[in-house]
Amino acid sequence: NAGVTQTPKFQVLKTGQSMTLQCAQDMNHEYMSWYRQDPGMGLRLIHYSVGAGITDQGEVPNGYNVSRSTTEDFPLRLLSAAPSQTSVYFCASSSRDSETQYFGPGTRLLVL
Amino acid sequence: GENVEQHPSTLSVQEGDSAVIKCTYSDSASNYFPWYKQELGKRPQLIIDIRSNVGEKKDQRIAVTLNKTAKHFSLHITETQPEDSAVYFCAALLSGTYKYIFGTGTRLKVLA
Numbered sequence: 001n002a003g004v005t006q007t008p009k010f011q012v013l014k015t016g017q018s019m020t021l022q023c024a025q026d027m028n029h030e031y032m033s034w035y036r037q038d039p040g041m042g043l044r045l046i047h048y049s050v051g052a053g054i055t056d057q058g059e060v061p062n063g064y065n066v067s068r069s070t071t072e073d074f075p076l077r078l079l080s081a082a083p084s085q086t087s088v089y090f091c092a093s094s095s096r097d098s099e100t101q102y103f104g105p106g107t108r109l110l111v112l
Numbered sequence: 113g114e115n116v117e118q119h120p121s122t123l124s125v126q127e128g129d130s131a132v133i134k135c136t137y138s139d140s141a142s143n144y145f146p147w148y149k150q151e152l153g154k155r156p157q158l159i160i161d162i163r164s165n166v167g168e169k170k171d172q173r174i175a176v177t178l179n180k181t182a183k184h185f186s187l188h189i190t191e192t193q194p195e196d197s198a199v200y201f202c203a204a205l206l207s208g209t210y211k212y213i214f215g216t217g218t219r220l221k222v223l224a
Binding site for chain 1: 113118121144146154155156157158161201203205210211212213214215216217
């Protein structure tokens with residue numbers, strides 16, 4: 001199993017550009033989440049999904065969209081990038097039977 | 113909103129000494145409390161967790177204690193080693209949801 005994978009590893013955007021961060025898991029996990037990590041702020045939940053077709057907002061959802069068309073994939077879309085979205089983004093998944101979250105390797109995003 | 117406070121933000125100990133990191137949560141119905149270790153540039157990895165029906169859990173040199181009345185849980189690392197140096201995060205799972213709230217992290221340095 002590859003576990004949780006994320007692409008790209010690193011991305012530079014200009015203000016106003018849009019992009020999609022990809023996340024995939026091959027563990028047949030029902031639950032998936034997106035977090036952003038900023039220095040001194042810990043991990044903050046952006047959006048999460050409890051199954052295909054079901055998504056909900058976390059603590060800091062503004063400026064981000066998600067969809068969950070399959071169990072495996074949970075992409076995060078930045079509609080119009082802002083410098084405040086410079087961060088490291090982590091995707092995580094877990095199964096309904098266990099609260100243990102498995103994290104992807106992260107995507108480092110720089111918005112100029 | 114719900115939050116998790118974590119202290120201290122930095123902790124330096126001599127090799128062989130013990131380290132204690134403390135977290136306090138606000139949602140009294142939270143029922144699952146994981147601890148993650150994150151090395152520089154890497155993803156968070158679960159090191160130990162505890163559920164609300166248990167007061168203490170140990171795994172070799174690592175232990176977690178939970179005081180539900182005080183809404184407080186702690187990570188204890190004994191006989192620290194240089195490879196324990198990392199950032200440690202606590203988290204709480206909000207009851208009835210898949211939302212994790214993370215503490216802001218503790219940077220542990222083990223001095224050889």
